[in-house]
Amino acid sequence: MKLSTETLSDLPEQIARPSYDRSRVTAGILHVGLGNFHRAHQAVYLDDLLNRGGSTEWGILGAGVMPADATMREGLKAQDCLYTVLEQDAAGDRCRVIGGMTDFAPVAAGHAGILRAIRGAEIRIVSLTVTEGGYFIDPATGLFDAGHAAIAADIASPETPTTVFGAIVAGLRWRRDTGMAPFTVMSCDNVPHNGDVARAAVIGIAEGQDPALANWIAANVAFPNGMVDRITPATTDARRAHLRDAFGIEDTQPVFCEPFRQWVLEDRFSDGRPALEEVGVQFVSDVTPYEHMKIRILNGGHAMIAYASALMGLHYAHDAMANPQVRGFLEKVERTEVIPIVPPVPGTSLTDYFSQIEERFANPRVEDTIHRLCYDGSNRQPKFIVPSAADCLAAGRGVQGLALASALWCRYCYGEGERHETFEANDPAWARLKERSRVARDRPAAWLEMSDIYGPVGQSKVFQDAFSEALGALWATGTEATLRRYIDTGLS
Numbered sequence: 001m002k003l004s005t006e007t008l009s010d011l012p013e014q015i016a017r018p019s020y021d022r023s024r025v026t027a028g029i030l031h032v033g034l035g036n037f038h039r040a041h042q043a044v045y046l047d048d049l050l051n052r053g054g055s056t057e058w059g060i061l062g063a064g065v066m067p068a069d070a071t072m073r074e075g076l077k078a079q080d081c082l083y084t085v086l087e088q089d090a091a092g093d094r095c096r097v098i099g100g101m102t103d104f105a106p107v108a109a110g111h112a113g114i115l116r117a118i119r120g121a122e123i124r125i126v127s128l129t130v131t132e133g134g135y136f137i138d139p140a141t142g143l144f145d146a147g148h149a150a151i152a153a154d155i156a157s158p159e160t161p162t163t164v165f166g167a168i169v170a171g172l173r174w175r176r177d178t179g180m181a182p183f184t185v186m187s188c189d190n191v192p193h194n195g196d197v198a199r200a201a202v203i204g205i206a207e208g209q210d211p212a213l214a215n216w217i218a219a220n221v222a223f224p225n226g227m228v229d230r231i232t233p234a235t236t237d238a239r240r241a242h243l244r245d246a247f248g249i250e251d252t253q254p255v256f257c258e259p260f261r262q263w264v265l266e267d268r269f270s271d272g273r274p275a276l277e278e279v280g281v282q283f284v285s286d287v288t289p290y291e292h293m294k295i296r297i298l299n300g301g302h303a304m305i306a307y308a309s310a311l312m313g314l315h316y317a318h319d320a321m322a323n324p325q326v327r328g329f330l331e332k333v334e335r336t337e338v339i340p341i342v343p344p345v346p347g348t349s350l351t352d353y354f355s356q357i358e359e360r361f362a363n364p365r366v367e368d369t370i371h372r373l374c375y376d377g378s379n380r381q382p383k384f385i386v387p388s389a390a391d392c393l394a395a396g397r398g399v400q401g402l403a404l405a406s407a408l409w410c411r412y413c414y415g416e417g418e419r420h421e422t423f424e425a426n427d428p429a430w431a432r433l434k435e436r437s438r439v440a441r442d443r444p445a446a447w448l449e450m451s452d453i454y455g456p457v458g459q460s461k462v463f464q465d466a467f468s469e470a471l472g473a474l475w476a477t478g479t480e481a482t483l484r485r486y487i488d489t490g491l492s
Helices: 036-040 042-051 067-077 109-118 149-156 164-178 194-209 211-220 237-247 288-311 317-322 324-341 350-361 370-374 377-384 386-394 400-412 430-440 451-459 461-477 479-488
Strands: 027-032 059-063 083-089 092-098 101-104 125-128 184-187 226-229 255-257 262-266 282-284
Touching (some): 027 042, 027 109, 036 083, 042 059, 042 092, 059 067, 059 109, 067 101, 092 237, 109 164, 164 211, 184 194, 194 211, 288 370, 288 479, 317 350, 317 370, 324 400, 324 479, 377 451, 386 451, 400 479, 461 479
Parallel strands (some): 027 059, 059 101, 083 255, 262 282
Antiparallel strands (some): 083 092
């Protein structure tokens, strides 16, 4: 059965579907970047709210900026913007149809669809999932890169933006000039202080175009920070076939995910918001402690198991958690180096949080690939691993496990595994990383000289020594033996 409005009532009884009248839902949110994560996270919360009888003015108008988004738009519109979410764990599958998306704006050069939508008074929130690398941050400084070619182009040509942030600035200029209330800019990306990062991009472009506009945005537009969490692997043809065979649905754009989800959000909005607290969103005055916990323990944990697993020929996260060396490595680093330097989180036990993460990583139904976890280390390591090392060094604590995690990444970037298998390019900076890794085999310090990634940590004699010893052990005895030695006695 092809998914559509017409076939909704004919779906099998075990499939949950919208209980609300979709024809009454209007778009109050323009969301840019309708990848799997958004559609399994923010969109699900809003669907929950609509199912509870929540305000119908907070539907989602989808938008995209990449060529692949045009294909997704075509697929979703053919299904009346409906799609299925399949939550999977050892207990089974739970299938539901999400109906809160009202339409998908045209995807075109110059962002004409976004610019048209963003001028509508009904749009009161513009939300984003444009990936960690989409915020134009200079890796050397950690600040907004106003000199980036795309940003410079937007500053020079305000009416023809090339980036989503240029389009947001154009929309806010329109609202200021017409006396319309500004919208909230709400990042839902897995980026530390994502609201502040989005704010830097928007105000940075506005400052280059018109300082008065930048001042107006700074005074009137909210950019709430938020912590988001749900493991959402890539959708494959095999997964689509499972949905078809198990539930009788033909859906070109389904999403598969774990049951767990979390959203902690600062309660700062320019022009109202949906009552998401009714469906489990935690509103706080400062998201920092929650964000710190998730990025260091969960995202850092993914980085710890990723490269060791790849080097040992493991394919999925649940395979990693079933391997005593990989799981033992994760547990020791988390409990001795990471958790002790994560600040307290209100109402949360960090050890219980980590135990829950271990269960989530071990979920065999998610089939989260090690290849996905290894992707884009040059952007993720400086956010997920290096800050923990910096805090340990500042506190006079050991960094042996974190240095080993970094050495495993370096060894992976060599491009060839321990059985002479080839690791294909898996990072936007792959050529640079591969070259550095090959130099570092004989001179480990060469890897830490990437100052845009390691900063002061790479200059620490303590970290240098621990990294050098770890990388040397990986080359001398292999991943499994090195992990076993670290777990049993340490590498020193």
